[in-house]
Amino acid sequence: MFRYIIKRILMMIPVLLGVSFVVYYLMDLAPGDIIAQMAPQDATPEQIEMMREELGMNGSVFERYFRYLGKLVQGDLGTSLSQKRPVMELFLERFPVTVELAFGSILVAILISVPLGIAAATHHRTWLDGTSMVTAMLGVSMPSFWLGLLLIMLFALKLGWLPSGGREGFAALILPALTLGANQAGSLTRITRSSMLDVIRQDYLRTARAKGVSEKQVIRKHALKNALIPIITVFGSTLGGAFGGAIMIETVFSWPGVGRLTVRAINDRDMTLATGCIIMFTMFMTLTILLVDIAYAFVDPRIKARYSK
Amino acid sequence: MLLLTRASKRAIRSEVNAVETVKRKFTAAELQQYKKRSMFGEVWRNYKKSPSAMIGLVVLVIIIVVAIVAQFIYDYDTDIVQQNIKERFQTPSAEHPFGTDQYGRDVLTRVLYGAKYSLAVGIVSVAISCVLGSSLGLIAGYYGGFTENLILRVCEVFAGIPSVLLGIAIMSAFGQSIVVLMFAIGLVYVPMFARTARAAVLPVRDQEYIEAARVSGVGDLKIIFGHVLPNAMSPIIVQVTMGVANGILTASSLSFLGLGVPVPAPEWGAMLSGGREFIRDYGYLTLFPGLAIMITVLVFNLMGDGLRDALDPKLKQ
Numbered sequence: 224m225f226r227y228i229i230k231r232i233l234m235m236i237p238v239l240l241g242v243s244f245v246v247y248y249l250m251d252l253a254p255g256d257i258i259a260q261m262a263p264q265d266a267t268p269e270q271i272e273m274m275r276e277e278l279g280m281n282g283s284v285f286e287r288y289f290r291y292l293g294k295l296v297q298g299d300l301g302t303s304l305s306q307k308r309p310v311m312e313l314f315l316e317r318f319p320v321t322v323e324l325a326f327g328s329i330l331v332a333i334l335i336s337v338p339l340g341i342a343a344a345t346h347h348r349t350w351l352d353g354t355s356m357v358t359a360m361l362g363v364s365m366p367s368f369w370l371g372l373l374l375i376m377l378f379a380l381k382l383g384w385l386p387s388g389g390r391e392g393f394a395a396l397i398l399p400a401l402t403l404g405a406n407q408a409g410s411l412t413r414i415t416r417s418s419m420l421d422v423i424r425q426d427y428l429r430t431a432r433a434k435g436v437s438e439k440q441v442i443r444k445h446a447l448k449n450a451l452i453p454i455i456t457v458f459g460s461t462l463g464g465a466f467g468g469a470i471m472i473e474t475v476f477s478w479p480g481v482g483r484l485t486v487r488a489i490n491d492r493d494m495t496l497a498t499g500c501i502i503m504f505t506m507f508m509t510l511t512i513l514l515v516d517i518a519y520a521f522v523d524p525r526i527k528a529r530y531s532k
Numbered sequence: 533m534l535l536l537t538r539a540s541k542r543a544i545r546s547e548v549n550a551v552e553t554v555k556r557k558f559t560a561a562e563l564q565q566y567k568k569r570s571m572f573g574e575v576w577r578n579y580k581k582s583p584s585a586m587i588g589l590v591v592l593v594i595i596i597v598v599a600i601v602a603q604f605i606y607d608y609d610t611d612i613v614q615q616n617i618k619e620r621f622q623t624p625s626a627e628h629p630f631g632t633d634q635y636g637r638d639v640l641t642r643v644l645y646g647a648k649y650s651l652a653v654g655i656v657s658v659a660i661s662c663v664l665g666s667s668l669g670l671i672a673g674y675y676g677g678f679t680e681n682l683i684l685r686v687c688e689v690f691a692g693i694p695s696v697l698l699g700i701a702i703m704s705a706f707g708q709s710i711v712v713l714m715f716a717i718g719l720v721y722v723p724m725f726a727r728t729a730r731a732a733v734l735p736v737r738d739q740e741y742i743e744a745a746r747v748s749g750v751g752d753l754k755i756i757f758g759h760v761l762p763n764a765m766s767p768i769i770v771q772v773t774m775g776v777a778n779g780i781l782t783a784s785s786l787s788f789l790g791l792g793v794p795v796p797a798p799e800w801g802a803m804l805s806g807g808r809e810f811i812r813d814y815g816y817l818t819l820f821p822g823l824a825i826m827i828t829v830l831v832f833n834l835m836g837d838g839l840r841d842a843l844d845p846k847l848k849q
C-alpha cells in the first residue's frame with residue numbers, strides 16, 4: 224500500500240515539473256514586458272537592466288524558469304502587479320472557493336445522474352430510457368457558460384429566487400453548482416446506465432430473482448452496489464472536469480475563485496499572477512485527484528492486493 | 533465397425549449434395565455481392581440503422597451548406613460588422629427573426645455567417661490533433677519501452693493542465709487570431725488522440741501479421757502506417773467526431789472569455805459574451821448563438837455515437 228502511494232507521488236513529480244515549465248514558457252512568450260511597464264518613463268537602459276536583475280528577470284528563459292522554480296518551492300510566486308499582493312497569498316485565498324464550487328457541482332452531478340442512469344437502465348428501450356439519454360446528450364453538448372446564462376435569466380432575473388452571482392450565503396452556490404453539475408451529469412448518466420445494464424444481465428441477479436427477492440430489492444441491494452463501481456472509478460477524472468469547468472462558470476457567475484482571478488489577470492496583462500495561478504491550480508488539481516485515487520486504493524481490495532507484497 | 537447401411541449411405545450423400553447446392557448457390561448469386569462489401573459499405577449499412585446518427589448527419593450537411601451559402605449572400609463589411617445604431621435592440625420580429633444586437637446588426641445573419649468559424653476551428657484543430665496525436669500514439673504503442681514512456685509522460689503534462697487554462701496560456705503567448713486558436717485547440721487535444729491510438733495499437737502490435745511483415749523486412753514506418761494503423765482505425769475515427777464536438781466547445785469558451793476569435797467577427801462564443809451585458813432586458817442576444825453552438829456540438833456527438841456503434845457492432849447493447 225505504502226509502495227503504491229510512493230510510486231504514484233514519484234510519478235507525479237516529473238509531470239508537475241513539466242506542467243510548470245510549459246506554462247512558464249508559454250506565459251513568457253506573451254507580449255508585454257513587465258519591466259517596461261513598471262519602469263518610470265525616463266529610465267535609462269542601464270536602470271531597466273538593473274531592475275531586471277533585481278526582479279530576477281534577466282538571463283535566458285531557462286535560467287529564469289529555474290530561478291522561478293527555486294522560489295516556487297519556497298512558496299514564493301512573486302508579487303502581482305495589478306493587485307500589489309503576493310501571488311501565493313491571492314491564490315491560497317481563492318483556491319478553497321473554487322474547491323467549494325467543484326465539490327458542490329459533483330454533488331449535483333451525482334444526484335442527477337445516478338437516479339437517471341438507473342431509471343434508464345431498468346427501463347431499457349422505453350420512453351424513459353430515451354428521454355434520459357437525450358437529456359444526457361444535451362447536457363454534454365451544451366456550452367456550460369450558456370446554460371449558466373440561461374439559468375441566470377430564469378431563476379435570478381425572471382423569478383428572482385436566487386442571486387445571479389457573487390458568493391453570499393448558500394443560495395449563491397446553487398446556480399453555479401447546478402450549471403457545472405449539469406455538464407458533468409451528462410457523461411455520468413451514460414456511465415451509470417451502461418454499467419447498470421452490464422450488471423443487470425449477470426447471473427447473480429437472476430439467482431436473486433429466482434430465489435424470490437422482489438425486483439426493487441434486486442435493483443437496490445444487488446445491482447446498484449456493483450453498478451456504482453465504475454462511477455467511483457471515474458470520480459477522479461470527474462473531479463478534474465469539474466475543476467476545469469469551474470474556470471468558465473466562475474466567470475459567468477462572478478464566483479470569486481481561482482478561475483476568475485486567472486481570467487482577470489490575463490485581461491489586466493498581469494502575467495506574474497496568471498502564471499502563478501495556472502501552475503498552482505494545475506498542481507493542486509493533480510494533487511487532489513491523486514488523493515482521490517489513493518483513497519480508492521484503500522477501498523478497492525484489488526488495487527491493495529497488487530501492492531501488498 | 534464402419535459398415536454403413538444403404539440407408540445411411542444415402543443420407544450422407546444427400547447431405548453432401550445439400551452442401552454442394554448451398555455452395556453453388558452462394559458462388560453463383562452472392563459472391564459478387566459479397567465481394568462488393570467494403571469496410572466502408574459495412575459501416576455505412578450499420579450507421580444507417582441508427583435514426584439519431586442519421587439526423588446528426590443530415591443536420592451537419594445543412595449546417596455546412598448554410599455556412600458556405602452565407603459566405604456568398606452576405607457581405608462581411610456591410611451585413612456582418614457594420615453598425616446601424618438606429619436599429620439597435622429590436623426584439624425578434626418578421627424582419628429580424630432573431631432580433632438585432634447592441635449595434636443594430638441582425639442576429640440571424642450573424643449566427644448564420646458565424647457557422648464557418650466554429651466548423652473551421654473544430655475541424656482544422658481536430659485534424660491537427662489527430663495527425664499529431666495519433667502518430668505519437670502509434671509510435672508509443674509500436675515501439676514501447678522508453679519511447680512509449682517519454683511520449684506518455686509528455687502527454688500527461690499537457691493533459692494535466694485544464695483545457696481552458698492551456699488554451700488561455702497558448703492564446704496569450706501567441707496572440708489572438710483564428711489560426712492560433714486552431715493550433716491551441718489542436719494542441720490541447722493531442723494527448724487524447726495519442727492515448728486512443730496507443731490503446732488501439734496495443735492489441736494489434738503482437739499479432740502474427742505484424743511479425744510476418746517485420747520478418748519479411750518491411751520498414752517500421754510502413755508497418756506502423758500500412759499495417760498497424762488500418763487495424764487500429766475505429767477508435768480514432770470515433771475520437772475524431774467527438775474531438776470536433778469538444779474542440780468547438782473549447783473554442784467558443786475561449787472566445788467567450790475574449791481570447792478566441794477576435795471581435796467583431798460573429799463567432800458564436802464571442803456573440804454570447806457580447807450579449808451577456810444586456811441579459812436582463814435582451815435575453816435573445818445570448819439565446820440564439822448558444823443554441824447554434826449546442827446544435828452543432830450535438831450533431832457531432834450524435835454522429836460519434838452512431839459511428840462507434842457502426843464500427844463495432846459488438847459494443848451495441
